[in-house]
Amino acid sequence: MSKPYALELKGITKVFGSIVANKDVDMSVKRGEILAILGENGSGKTTLMNMVSGIYFPDEGKIFVDGKEVVIRSPKDAFDYKIGMIHQHFKLVDVFTATENIVLGINDGEKFNIKEAQKKVKEITDRYGFQIDLNKKIYEMSVSEKQTVEIIKVLYRGADILILDEPTAVLTPQETQKLFVVLRNMRADNKTVVIITHKLHEVLAISDRVSIMRKGKYIDTVITAEATEQSLTEAMVGEKVSLNIERKEPENLQERLVIKDLSVTAHDGKQLLKDVCFTAYGGEILGIAGISGSGQKELLESVAGLQRADKGASIIYFDPEGNEVQLVGKTPKAIRNLGIALSFVPEDRLGMGLVGNMDIIDNMMLRSYKKGKTEFLDRKQPRALAEEIIESLEVVTPSATTPVRRLSGGNVQKVLVGREISLNPRVLMVAYPVRGLDINSSYMIYNLISKQKDQGVSIIFVGEDLDVLIELCDRIMVINSGEITGIVDGKSAKKEELGLLMTKSTHEIEGDEEVAEDAK
Amino acid sequence: MFSSSVIITFLQRAVIQGIPLLYGSTGEILTEKSGNLNLGIPGIMYMGGIGGVIGAFLYENSLASKADANAFLAICIPLFSTILFSFLAGLLYCFLTVTLRANQNVTGLALTTFGVGFGNFFGASLVKLTKAEVPSVALTTTSAFFTKKLPFAANLGWFGKIFLSYGFLAYAAIVIAIVVAIFLTKTRGGLHLRAVGENPATADAAGINVNRSKYLATCIGSVIAGLGGLYYVMDYANGVWSNEGFGDRGWLAIALVIFAVWRPNFAIPGSIVFGGLYIIYLFIPGVSLRSQELFKMLPYVVTIIVLIMVSIRKKKENQPPASLGLSYFREDR
16 A cells, blocks of 8 residues: 555444444545445444544544554544544534634634634635635524534644534535535545445435444445445345335325414514414325424424414314314313324424433323323333333333333334324324434334324424435425425425425515516 | 712722622632532632631731731731632532532532531631630731722822722722633633533533633632632721621622623622612611611612513523533533
């Protein structure tokens, strides 16, 4: 080998308590190359890279930079070797400006002068073509802008090796394209880019080589040009998987929920939802796409009675006999007592849906304790339900009496989704039900939801992966800053089209329509 | 209704009342900016006060005659013992909350209880040693050096009285508050410290030593707060220590932190407002002993109003540091 690798890992092992996060992992990447690290959630990709960036320290193994062995004990050491990492959860201080965040932690011995620093930052943004207002505070920024700040921050520190952890998870397709252009510019600039991801099509689109990890172990490295989506999936999962969702044609659709003029205003006067109107049918899956925080949560909570709607809103529910029931103004309990089963998988698994310190049985009882007839708890039925869910959804747990907090993220999610579905709801609202799940479990959940649809349940599905939404949903509704910007057919929807609806302001769209009408 | 001389006296007394609060809240603001909610401040101020008393007591007892008192030693010995006591208290707090990651609220409240008990124990012991008839220790010789005013202050009428009639510790409080304000907003160190309090994981990833920042800010903050105790006993109380005399000033200092929306420069006028509200009952004719206490509530009422206003406006910059009260552990997942 003539030229040493820019970064090389040999035999890296990291253990957290009794969990082995990385076992004997090797990896290498050259200058002027984009390496993708592919693996499912929990396969140890991020842990591995955190050891390179100094967040964790490996228990065993060696790290080489440009062929020389190095010891990285802190993020500061990593900077010294020109390694910079852009974390999935942005490490930015909300109340600081972009510039303040970028210069944070740098002590170059010169006099502290934020204006001088800003000039230097400006040089970087001009060179790579970033567009950003450096005086904007982080809390006023969009996710994409925050990510830009993170990347500039790393470049400002003179990093030659950039590690990006799931950079596209929060971006729209258009923003992803922009990011990829920047990454390619960096490759042309002879920088080394490592991108951690679990999205196959992105791997194929951007990387030169792919290293695959599974359950903390290194599996293989392949050249991207020689790989296919199917071959990568099999290497990642370790077995053949079918990536198909059974989507039957929706049959005898019945109006189940009719929502009209639903607006929600926050305490500080911010409009969270504005004039939302749509109809959800029994026997179909209505997908909701949008950048996170665009009002999805408020929409679901309004229906569930957890969020107060502004005056004039109307949410009509049709019960089995076809009677209209107005849900606005009812308490969550009243909505349930009326025999209207609205099931809701909150976005934050342990935050709202389950109690971490309670076991699976007791968590089942959170939904059913009111059915009890005596003052004493009857654990028989919840136990049966818990055991049924453990068996049917393949929940990995020592027993039904293990505290939920001790289960891995994916298994927690299964317990939660399983409980909600077991209530036989007529309207099932789910938000990000597969966040943190591996591919097999994700598809299990998709098919579970599909089955509910076949039984005539009306499903409202908030998702973040547009590919999945397109595959799973019969109709996809796009929400943008609290407004519905469009409802498209699931079978004919295009990702780019959805992306555009997610980002464009409604006025622009209205403007376009006017232009289109004028053209007629 | 009020003569000008009453108003001048009121303003002067308000400043004197405000200075210990200013010390306490400057120290607490510095501490809170590192993400440590040190509710031990009342105890630390109390310990700072008794520290000064012990120092002064030892110094006065070592003198053959009171006329031998040397200005430099009379100031430096109590000052040193105050700094030592409050520094150690801050160090204890840090060790428990930063190194051992104990709950900050519990640790702080325990420290307050401990500090008050500590002060009362040594206070009562000193009273016993002096064999005084009243339950207090008088250290007037040392105190005289602390209360020394500018020589020409008396000749300048109302101006001299309002602006120049204080001991040097009062001016030091204002200087320290301004220095801390500049440090927090204009320097690299301040930027780093604020980052630690807002988001320690970010600061850590940026290469800032989070634990070191927390230790430094909290210990220096404690020393500043401790000086408030020294000022109280040596200047305000003319060197007379009596147990529980310090009252609820420590809690007022913490309330002042909120009132000043975590800005030491706002705490300067804020402390005078608090000081004024604290003693206003003395200047309103016909206030009975019972209704006095209602007036003493005023600073807290004002704090609650400020809290309400700040939370209604929801301006991010006026909120407490985002990770206030939380301990940080890098490998926490």
